[in-house]
Amino acid sequence: MASTQHALLSPAELAYLHASLSLTPPIRPDGRAANQFRPLAAETGILPGTNGSARICFADGTEAIVGVKAEVERTRRGDGGREDGVEYVSSRLEGDFVEGVSSGEGAIAAVDEADRVGESEWVELSVEIPGARDDDAGTVFLAAMLAEALLAGGEFAKKLWINRRFHWKLYLDILLISPPLSYPLPLLSLTTHLALLATRLPRLKSEGDEDPFFDDDWAAAPYLYARKDGKATARPPVSLLVMAVGNNIIFDPSKEELAVADVALAVSVGEETATTTAAEADEAQQQQQPLGRNLRLLSVRTIDPPSRLTPPGVPNATNSAYGAATTQKQPEARAAESEAVEGVWKAPRGGAKALVMAALVQKALMRGGVADEVLDALDAVDLVA
Amino acid sequence: MKFPLGSSSLNWMYGRGRQSAAIRNLETHNPTSTSHPESDSDLLHTADSYSSIMAIPSLSFSRPTFAKLSPHPYLLTNLSPQSPSTKPSRTNGRAPHEARPVQIHTSSLSHAHGSALVRSGNTTVVCGVRAEILPVTNIPQYRPRSSLQPSTTASDEAADRAELKAYDLLVPNIELATGCAPQFLPGVPPSTLAQTLSTRVYSLLHSCGVVDPKSLRIWHDPSAEAKKTTGEGDASMQDDNDDDESEAEPPQLMAYWVLYIDLLFVSFDGNPFDAAWTAVMAALRDTKLPEARWDPDREMAICSRTRKNPLDVSRGGLPVACTAAVFQEKEYAEAGGLAGENRHWVLLDPDRLEESLCRETVTMVVDCGGVGGETRIRSIEKQGGTVIGRELMRGFAGVAEKRWREVRDAMQ
Amino acid sequence: MTDRRRVNGPVGSTNPPVFEDEPEQEFGAQKGIRTRTPTATRKMYLKTGVTPSASGSAYLEIEASRKGAVSGLKLSCTVHGPRSLPRSTPFSPHIILSTHVKYAPFATKQRRGYIRDPTERDLGSHLETALRGAIIADRWPKSGVDIIISIVEGDHDRETSKSQGGEAWDMMNALSGCITVASAALADAGIDCVDTVAGGVAALVRDEGDDTTPRIVIDPIPSEHEQILAACCVAYLPDRDEITNLWFKGDLPASDMELYSQLVEKGIQASRNSNEVIVNSLLISTREQQPHERHDGTTRMHIAFNLQR
């Protein structure tokens, strides 16, 4: 698991960290508030060679770069028992795998716009973590999580539709530049979000199902996520990392904080796409100011908290340094099964209550919650493509 | 239960010439010494109990302990009991020539065209046959067949086999790395054993001519297209090919069925080949291919959902593999040693323990299903020893026949 | 480049059979509507100790819902260990868990390769998360345990035309099955667990027909519903009332969390059902343990529990 990189903390440190994080309000090592993200510096359009790119540096120095590249690809037909194009199309609606990651149901796409459909294979997402093989379980898990959120609802793949015979093949290359000091999910997710917002595809000049040719004027190229007066109407999803310690819910935890988590979740949030007709659109516009965004919950995954793999502390009762009889006879007696001793670190067992997990998600999604803040912050980033 | 350890077989503890070592070890040892827990940094401390091993005349160990410590003498003492009254039996309670009962369940997998689950003792293997279509256009070195007539002569039969092999229409693969036994953990390339098993099955499939290539061909018959009976399949194609020779344009061969035969060991307890081969046979007999007709304008074979034809495996008969291992009295037979001065037992259908202790194994593939029920030996493989000679082999043929009937009955 | 260590078959590419469309009524007949009540799981068969040479093992089968159309789930799980770690690995105060999920080549519609694809790796990491919460890791310092699951038959719809989205959700069904069978195998292997963890799936579905209001069903079969809006798979410890792994996918308005928590609630209910199966089969297998009996794995394969209620 990606998250279970051994944080080299002694049981004493762990116990202290856990205690301070369990206080109300929690005291975090870097002095952040419980629901405060690491400050970040972001820029987009850093790579002219790509259709869209973004770079984000978190204050703690972790840095990621995402590049999006699109290529025209002929749409495969008639594989796996489909006869004519229509049958093929309709059968493809529900999407299937990107790198084996399930895409969520695209059937919604079918109902409103029957002729345009997307396939999840049209998106290829790869994650590069320094010092990790790309088939490493953790890397696969990250890629799966990001793709899962991106493709949920099938709306995204639909954007890549050119005509019945051709589509865009979108390659997302996600690079973690810095050594992964913390679990990189939030960083990678935010960077991907920006890169996709900045992504533009050449304007299509051909009509119908003929072989497509495009306007080579880059300025005329439309954004993948359509803009209304410089503001994207729909937005890519973001994945947030949330963890619970004691009674506290902590967002965007650092590696050390994650090492004492009782439970950690990755929550992927999308934003409701602006509705089609103009009337509803500006109605939605008005609504957005008072009501804030109307978010969608796209995916939730449990992150295996590394706390389970931390070494347990030894209570004074059994610590030979404090002259406990038993331990002198058996110097390396393993920790006895005993009640949790106050202030002595013990790796958590079991899982988390359903209510706690629900609270984590709730906290992330609620109006004016962290998801809102993050999206607002990302809005502030001006997009150069 | 306890397992008495007679003085006769006391040497089990040290195996070959280890006695001296043990004695010396005993001398250097002070019986009165006690373990010193203070010396905490060490794992082990040879306790005085060592001498007690020697001291106690009738030292006894539980069966599993004995088996673990020294498997070979353990099996040996089982096979050659002290008292003549008790007849020799193996550690698994079977008689030397007794095989494990075979159970076969077929067509349990719905995604495969044919499947079988074969269980003999604790060896369990699942076999799934999946057919895919190989258009002749995809075959690089494709040579159109001269004669379209159903092949009858021996030469044609030979040609058929050549066809099967040339186009690789049979693809057997054996997966052992499923954790079916502690030594087969996944995430590793196929072990040598897995590779040899796969190739053995592969060659045996071809040498026995189990599958009739006729049933793997997919034809296109324009005239049949004319009189449109939906879903013109290969078999029926053959028929009306026979009855009216005077067709305007002859049907031509458009594609082949390729049979992917995948074997998965769920549980492994020795003698994998017999189980695997039985599974392959059972699965092939269970295989039903959908009727396929060539669609010229879409240039692909279209299959019928409903009509299926069973795969024709009649020609190959029913070859059954029967494996035995030779267990020798002396664990380490000195190079020049003749079989005579070294008692041996032929253990049919060996399990994991026995396989680990036997070096010589023999596999005989027999088919008693021929006309008049006479036995035909389809293949013999024998490695790792010199014990089994001509007469033993002849006797073994009898054993194999018995085994054949067991398997045949299980197949029904 | 071809793998020389396997029999690779023809060089030319082969295609899975393409079926012609059948007349409509027959097509309709094959397409299923959920007959179970929304809170009913399919029948399960669970048996431990199917692989005697392993430290622990279990076999799980979920009945095929409708004859022919949808295949049931067939899982075989073996547990090896606790065993000593290889000398190279550094000291660990805990048991080191390694999970491995692999589809058999004939388990699904498309023939699977022998190298694990990202789906299987993803399933593996989900499973690891689910189990790590359940086991008491510090009972076995510096030892390791391998948990290997072979999906002999995936929970797949054979209808090529209908079930394209299926795999997405079938993956969840597979995961919950994996969790359940692995939990039984762990208990069989005698590895300390805080509880018998079990998996369960619930989904928010919209059926076709007059009533298209979304409803929540447990143990969903994609092809039985017009559309699946969201689904979640939970790994749940009944006695502790705790969740060790939660996996939600879909598209829900954030405005009503109610729907979400209901979904999780149903998932828990589903896992309670499968947990009953684990407990029963463990108790039965424990009662029937006789030394001689244990050695023939050929005693009847399944014990059936009817969970309809």
Next chain:
Amino acid sequence: MPLDTSAYGLALLRVDGRRWNELRRMHVQIRTQAAADGSSYLEMGHTKVMCVVTGPSEPGPRRGGLGGTASGGGASSAQSKDAEVAVSIVVAGFSSVDRKRPGRGDKRILELQSTISSALAASLHTHLFPHSTISISLHVLSQDGSLLAALINAATLACVDAGIPMTDYVVACTAGSTSTYAANDEAADPLLDLNHQEEQELPGLTVATLGQSDRVAVLVCESRVQVSRLEGMLAVGVDGCKQVREILDRVVRDKGHRMLLEGTVERGVGLDDMEVD
């Protein structure tokens, strides 16, 4: 489209409008990343690379290696008397014009890694850090020729930023020749700093020198070229390296002064020493 080498003869200008001994625009940043011990960002024309240096650090389970116990070459360096310079290069899928996924263990990448590793190991005072590892991870964001040169320069800068003692900068650039091997004319002029297109068509070599000295640290020539031209190319290359060093040196000094002003480092002897060359 094929590079029209004859065009050069007329205007004495290359396809991208440069003269024969002209470097492409170099944009260099140092200390781009707070987290790393040393980091740098370097553009040579459209070739853009990033470098992150961690260490000298204790070998063993590599820092940041996912999945816990991934011991990256620790064993080898554990015994060695000198620090091990471990270089890892990640070529982004979007770096080249048409997007391609480089397979794991790409031979070319491996060769680049070993070249850079050995080149730096020569210049860095590795003997000061026995039993430790200096891990240099390079990211290629965009390629337009002279990749190896760019990588070496970036790595050098990052090492400077990381404060690893070294004898002098290892600076590199490429040199080529105006006409192809086939067109066997002796009048061919040497070229400096090839871009992708020129690399494809013309003979070229990569040369790295130790700072201002003429001592060549790396010389890689992977194309056929007449020996007679080689000397000219080499001379131009070495001269180019001097230019590159000037650029890098300026960047380092500017950064140093800025940090001084910001007070991120307190004025010390070290900085003054840098004034006297």
Next chain:
Amino acid sequence: MAATSSSATIAIPGQLLGPASKFQPGPGTHIHESNLYSSLLGLVHVNQPTKAPGPVKRLNKITPAPPPAELPTISVSRSAVSDKRETLPEVGNTVLCRVIRITPRQAVVAILICGETVLDAEWQGLIRVQDVRATEKDRVKIYESFRPGDIVRAEVVSFLSPTLPFTRRFYADAAY
């Protein structure tokens, strides 16, 4: 169920055995919220204070400083459930092992049997030269005492990191 029930009771992981105030946690149990739960599939045993734990039971924990002796120990043993009882070699256990290789300093052995339990997995152990016997340790020669293949009965005097090289042990200890 009440933990005082007969020893024939089958316990499954997570089953409540009784309050921690009334029982000592034995092998195969764990404490959760001051209650004792089973952590194994097996039979429940209640040992009255005079406990003689043969290595048959998984003695994989040492009860802390002199326990309130009057409390009965409750434990879950797999002995009746399965013959495959994997046990960790435990300090004080008597084990049977086979010598794999020898060096002047120590003999490396594979532990085959721990107490009465036949081990599936092979745990590795060291017999160091100074532990072959108690007296005249300096005179002991490993190669005179053992040969590869010998079966040795020995007692475990230390558990931590037998499979690790000596230097690693510091790290191992530091982890506690």
